[in-house]
Amino acid sequence: MFYKKEGLPEEGELTVCTVKKILPHSVFVNLDEYENKEGMVHISEIAPGRIRTVRDYVREGKQIVCKVINIDLHKQHIDLSIRRVTTQLRINKLASYKQEDKAEKLLIAIGKKFNKTPKQIYDEVVSKAIEENGSLNEFFQNIVSEGKKVIESLNIDKKIEDLLFTTISEKIKPPEVIVKGEFTLTTYEPDGIDSIKKLLNAVTDPNAKLSYISAPKYRIEVKSTNYKTAESILKHVTDSILNSAKNLKIIAEFSKVG
Numbered sequence: 001m002f003y004k005k006e007g008l009p010e011e012g013e014l015t016v017c018t019v020k021k022i023l024p025h026s027v028f029v030n031l032d033e034y035e036n037k038e039g040m041v042h043i044s045e046i047a048p049g050r051i052r053t054v055r056d057y058v059r060e061g062k063q064i065v066c067k068v069i070n071i072d073l074h075k076q077h078i079d080l081s082i083r084r085v086t087t088q089l090r091i092n093k094l095a096s097y098k099q100e101d102k103a104e105k106l107l108i109a110i111g112k113k114f115n116k117t118p119k120q121i122y123d124e125v126v127s128k129a130i131e132e133n134g135s136l137n138e139f140f141q142n143i144v145s146e147g148k149k150v151i152e153s154l155n156i157d158k159k160i161e162d163l164l165f166t167t168i169s170e171k172i173k174p175p176e177v178i179v180k181g182e183f184t185l186t187t188y189e190p191d192g193i194d195s196i197k198k199l200l201n202a203v204t205d206p207n208a209k210l211s212y213i214s215a216p217k218y219r220i221e222v223k224s225t226n227y228k229t230a231e232s233i234l235k236h237v238t239d240s241i242l243n244s245a246k247n248l249k250i251i252a253e254f255s256k257v258g
Helices: 087-112 118-133 136-146 158-171 192-201 227-247
Strands: 014-023 026-031 038-042 063-072 077-081 177-186 208-214 217-224 251-257
Touching: 014 087, 038 063, 063 087, 087 118, 087 136, 087 158, 118 136, 118 158, 136 158, 177 227, 192 227, 208 227, 217 227, 227 251
Parallel strands: 038 077
Antiparallel strands: 014 026, 014 063, 026 038, 063 077, 177 217, 177 251, 208 217
16 A cells, blocks of 8 residues: 555554564564564464464465554554454455555545655545545445535645546445344234234335335344444334334234344
8 A cells, every 4th residue: 555654553453464484483574564663473372272383373475464562662562463453354354455555546546547646645535535534435435425516625736537427436335234123013903914014105205115024023234324224214114113013903922133
């Protein structure tokens, strides 16, 4: 990545590293997200249990995720751990890093169309975007969800602004959030099946999908671009079904899934 963080990471932070040198009892790595920073992983922090050969776990040039466990500010020494990073945390961190790298490359490609060097596009766009949004990927997601005003706030060249908005709108899809729940619908009335069909058919919200599991269970799935909206839709539909069920003499129970 062209963009590098300045200074030192914080203790407890997860950071992407590349293995530089392997010794019998330690591993030295470059911190890929920071400017000219190295760290060390002691053999005891590579994996749980006894380790016979360090090279069974890492190799030179391999990109790994480490947790910062100690920083000596005077010596600028950074102690790292591999074993304290769970599989899910590692997957999430690498995915986030790759998304950021992809976003940066897209901006550099846009800059080339205006004869801008990576340094120029960084100074004019990237640094401002990160300062206001926290990261490039977050900047892109904010553009998708909030519109062109997110770019306009940066006060950059109008031609770059227009191309950036068009490119991101075409390439980035809004994030999708899914919330789920299950209904148990029971009735002892002679026309009970018709009543249940009537109850479920009354749900018209396009973001809510109802499906049959097995008697007497039914699933509801709500999709939206953010969690708060999805939860609000789910509650509205659920309340409507539970209230209508009483009038139709249906015993209805609801439980959230996930």
